[in-house]
Amino acid sequence: xxxxxxxxxxxxxxxxxxxxxxxxxxxxxxxxxxxxxxxxxxxxxxxxxxxxxxxxxxxxxxxxxxxxxxxxxxxxxxxxxxxxxxxxxxxxxxxxxxxxxxxxxxxxxxxxxxxxxxxxxxxxxxxxxxxxxxxxxxxxxxxxxxxxxxxxxxxxxxxxxxxxxxxxxxxxxxxxxxxxxxxxxxxxxxxxxxxxxxxxxxxxxxxxxxxxxxxxxxxxxxxxxxxxxxxxxxxxxxxxxxxxxxxxxxxxxxxxxxxxxxxxxxxxxxxxxxxxxxxxxxxxxxxxxxxxxxxxxxxxxxxxxxxx
Amino acid sequence: xxxxxxxxxxxxxxxxxxxxxxxxxxxxxxxxxxxxxxxxxxxxxxxxxxxxxxxxxxxxxxxxxxxxxxxxxxxxxxxxxxxxxxxxxxxxxxxxxxxxxxxxxxxxxxxxxxxxxxxxxxxxxxxxxxxxxxxxxxxxxxxxxxxxxxxxxxxxxxxxxxxxxxxxxxxxxxxxxxxxxxxxxxxxxxxxxxxxxxxxxxxxxxxxxxxxxxxxxxxxxxxxxxxxxxxxxxxxxxxxxxxxxxxxxxxxxxxxxxxxxxxxxxxxxxxxxxxxxxxxxxxxxxxxxxxxxxxxxxxxxxxxxxxxxxxxxxxxxxxxxxxxxxxxxxxxxxxxxxxxxxxxxxxxxxxxxxxxxxxxxxxxxxxxxxxxxxxxxxxxxxx
Ligand SMILES: Cc1cc2nc3c(=O)[nH]c(=O)nc-3n(C[C@H](O)[C@H](O)[C@H](O)COP(=O)(O)OP(=O)(O)OC[C@H]3O[C@@H](n4cnc5c(N)ncnc54)[C@H](O)[C@@H]3O)c2cc1C
Numbered sequence: 001x002x003x004x005x006x007x008x009x010x011x012x013x014x015x016x017x018x019x020x021x022x023x024x025x026x027x028x029x030x031x032x033x034x035x036x037x038x039x040x041x042x043x044x045x046x047x048x049x050x051x052x053x054x055x056x057x058x059x060x061x062x063x064x065x066x067x068x069x070x071x072x073x074x075x076x077x078x079x080x081x082x083x084x085x086x087x088x089x090x091x092x093x094x095x096x097x098x099x100x101x102x103x104x105x106x107x108x109x110x111x112x113x114x115x116x117x118x119x120x121x122x123x124x125x126x127x128x129x130x131x132x133x134x135x136x137x138x139x140x141x142x143x144x145x146x147x148x149x150x151x152x153x154x155x156x157x158x159x160x161x162x163x164x165x166x167x168x169x170x171x172x173x174x175x176x177x178x179x180x181x182x183x184x185x186x187x188x189x190x191x192x193x194x195x196x197x198x199x200x201x202x203x204x205x206x207x208x209x210x211x212x213x214x215x216x217x218x219x220x221x222x223x224x225x226x227x228x229x230x231x232x233x234x235x236x237x238x239x240x241x242x243x244x245x246x247x248x249x250x251x252x253x254x255x256x257x258x259x260x261x262x263x264x265x266x267x268x269x270x271x272x273x274x275x276x277x278x279x280x281x282x283x284x285x286x287x288x289x290x291x292x293x294x295x296x297x298x299x300x301x302x303x304x305x306x307x308x
Numbered sequence: 309x310x311x312x313x314x315x316x317x318x319x320x321x322x323x324x325x326x327x328x329x330x331x332x333x334x335x336x337x338x339x340x341x342x343x344x345x346x347x348x349x350x351x352x353x354x355x356x357x358x359x360x361x362x363x364x365x366x367x368x369x370x371x372x373x374x375x376x377x378x379x380x381x382x383x384x385x386x387x388x389x390x391x392x393x394x395x396x397x398x399x400x401x402x403x404x405x406x407x408x409x410x411x412x413x414x415x416x417x418x419x420x421x422x423x424x425x426x427x428x429x430x431x432x433x434x435x436x437x438x439x440x441x442x443x444x445x446x447x448x449x450x451x452x453x454x455x456x457x458x459x460x461x462x463x464x465x466x467x468x469x470x471x472x473x474x475x476x477x478x479x480x481x482x483x484x485x486x487x488x489x490x491x492x493x494x495x496x497x498x499x500x501x502x503x504x505x506x507x508x509x510x511x512x513x514x515x516x517x518x519x520x521x522x523x524x525x526x527x528x529x530x531x532x533x534x535x536x537x538x539x540x541x542x543x544x545x546x547x548x549x550x551x552x553x554x555x556x557x558x559x560x561x562x563x564x565x566x567x568x569x570x571x572x573x574x575x576x577x578x579x580x581x582x583x584x585x586x587x588x589x590x591x592x593x594x595x596x597x598x599x600x601x602x603x604x605x606x607x608x609x610x611x612x613x614x615x616x617x618x619x620x621x622x623x624x625x626x627x628x629x630x631x632x633x634x635x636x637x638x639x640x641x642x643x644x645x646x647x648x649x650x651x652x653x654x655x656x657x658x659x660x661x662x663x664x665x666x667x668x669x670x671x672x673x674x675x676x677x678x679x680x681x682x683x684x685x686x687x688x689x690x691x
Binding site for chain 1 (some may be wrong): 310497591597625667681682684688690
């Protein structure tokens with residue numbers, strides 16, 4: 001039993017954080033530059049989870065928590081998971097569909113440049129074609145408009161249900177998506193905590209840093225507690241998946257539930273710690289909160305899974 | 309990272325389970341401290357005789373010299389077997405003994421440690437005073453040096469088990485006119501010495517588990533000072549790190565038992581059909597899992613680096629508040645039956661009322677939040 005990362009895992013973690021800091025700053029998440037996806041592909045982030053890579057879930061969770069800390073593209077989650085479970089068909093970016101039910105059109109997140117879209121269902125994962133444009137019988141060309149979401153770094157589109165592929169009857173694929181999205185939320189909760197703590201040391205009122213005041217200090221401490229609980233459970237869940245533990249589904253669901261809450265609560269608290277500037281578009285404090293509101297709908301933890 | 313145990317550890321776990329299965333007493337631990345202490349001592353003696361006391365204490369002092377992971381395995385099996393609460397042995401086993409191992413002289417260790425492990429000596433903790441609770445450095449109880457003795461005057465309060473204790477971790481001011489953290493000493497105080505009066509204080513749950521202790525010219529040999537005269541603050545901080553750290557692993561492990569019982573109760577009485585209750589139970593179950601994950605992470609840190617990471621204070625705070633949420637849920641599931649509570653009852657209501665201690669004793673939740681903000685996040689010190 002060892003729930004601390006080993007040297008190799010720490011190296012992965014550090015390399016990810018270093019790259020993100022230089023190329024994918026959190027502050028830029030309000031408008032990601034066009035070439036980012038190509039860079040992510042070139043750096044190998046998109047193929048990290050492919051079967052040949054043989055990374056364990058624990059290492060993946062560590063890396064995705066770092067990516068999540070910088071509010072990396074949502075499409076990276078779906079692409080990573082699809083590369084693992086549909087290795088023969090996936091080539092390039094895969095978008096993520098939220099669990100709308102037929103006949104409602106699919107809500108597709110991060111559709112730009114994606115040829116396919118991944119959706120998590122109770123029985124497993126489904127991969128749909130994602131034609132960006134199609135010509136109907138009368139010869140009219142339809143293109144799907146991309147609309148904004150609450151998370152400024154993520155666009156969305158609506159798509160009719162197309163033909164799809166299924167993973168085999170196996171809980172593992174859906175748990176993989178749930179684990180990595182929990183990792184994203186853990187990173188998001190960390191980001192909000194660190195932003196708040198940094199600001200509380202810097203900003204002065206009444207001739208002292210506002211972090212001196214217990215009302216603020218204790219809010220920051222609670223952010224640290226939530227982030228620590230979620231991160232520890234994430235590690236445990238990843239290991240449970242690696243060991244094929246009988247209760248792995250519960251542990252992954254618990255990780256997602258705690259990570260979502262930590263991301264939402266820390267996101268909100270971060271804004272209060274910042275005061276007026278915190279609720280502006282100019283400051284970055286709103287970015288983790290908005291990301292958290294999106295993440296809570298990606299592979300959410302079902303109550304039944306938590307009580308099973 | 310992995311959550312598996314080695315073959316050796318698995319064998320150890322089976323040994324723990326088998327022994328506990330055959331030996332956990334059928335009768336309940338008596339409620340009142342005075343009766344309970346005989347029970348606690350007898351149980352501790354049985355643990356010692358069978359080799360289950362001081363699993364990770366040094367062999368030289370009667371321990372087994374095994375790893376902290378094995379200690380955790382033992383505590384997990386202990387909780388699963390519904391073995392009795394450690395009770396009056398809490399202080400000696402969880403922080404008195406460990407403080408001595410770290411700071412005491414060879415004579416002090418050789419005398420006291422085996423007695424603690426065998427359940428022959430009950431310890432209590434004399435830190436808090438009427439005027440010094442959260443602000444521990446405000447201690448006023450004095451020890452005047454006379455020859456090779458300390459002459460002690462003053463009083464302590466909230467001292468758990470003082471009325472049944474043989475020894476006390478006593479922190480007092482041994483330097484005249486010293487201020488705050490300076491001039492304090494950590495002393496092994498004989499609770500049977502003349503001049504000590506103990507007044508039990510009844511809790512709102514009905515039991516008299518803690519007390520007020522008065523010292524009237526109590527004479528204690530200077531040889532009982534641990535870690536050197538005037539170094540009391542440093543020694544006391546090591547005591548608190550044990551009390552707030554590893555001392556609570558047992559509680560954390562017990563919570564995973566409690567949540568399963570709560571879910572079973574809610575299924576049996578139908579209250580789980582209430583969406584709000586079901587959701588709270590789901591939430592609690594996730595949080596209890598996180599406590600285990602945090603504990604494992606912390607233990608791994610100890611194994612890797614020799615000391616718990618700074619996140620130990622996070623676990624302590626999270627666990628204490630989670631414990632209270634579990635106790636609150638237990639009385640919610642009782643419904644109207646909570647009204648029937650009367651002193652002398654030892655049920656979920658008593659646990660709920662006693663459980664308020666979790667965010668007060670050993671440093672309040674507010675003090676823990678200060679520590680997390682200042683040591684983990686680097687925010688400026690408020691005090
Ligand atoms: C069941 C139980 C058993 C105990 N057993 C022992 C024992 O065996 N030995 C022993 O020595 N002590 C024992 N204690 C005492 C315990 O350590 C103290 O109660 C605790 O440290 C708080 O001190 P206080 O009670 O004086 O409260 P106070 O310090 O007066 O606190 C009152 C309130 O003010 C808050 N507060 C105080 N200072 C600050 C601050 N700086 N910032 C923000 N809020 C603050 C506190 O959080 C609390 O809410 C026990 C307590 C309990 C409840």
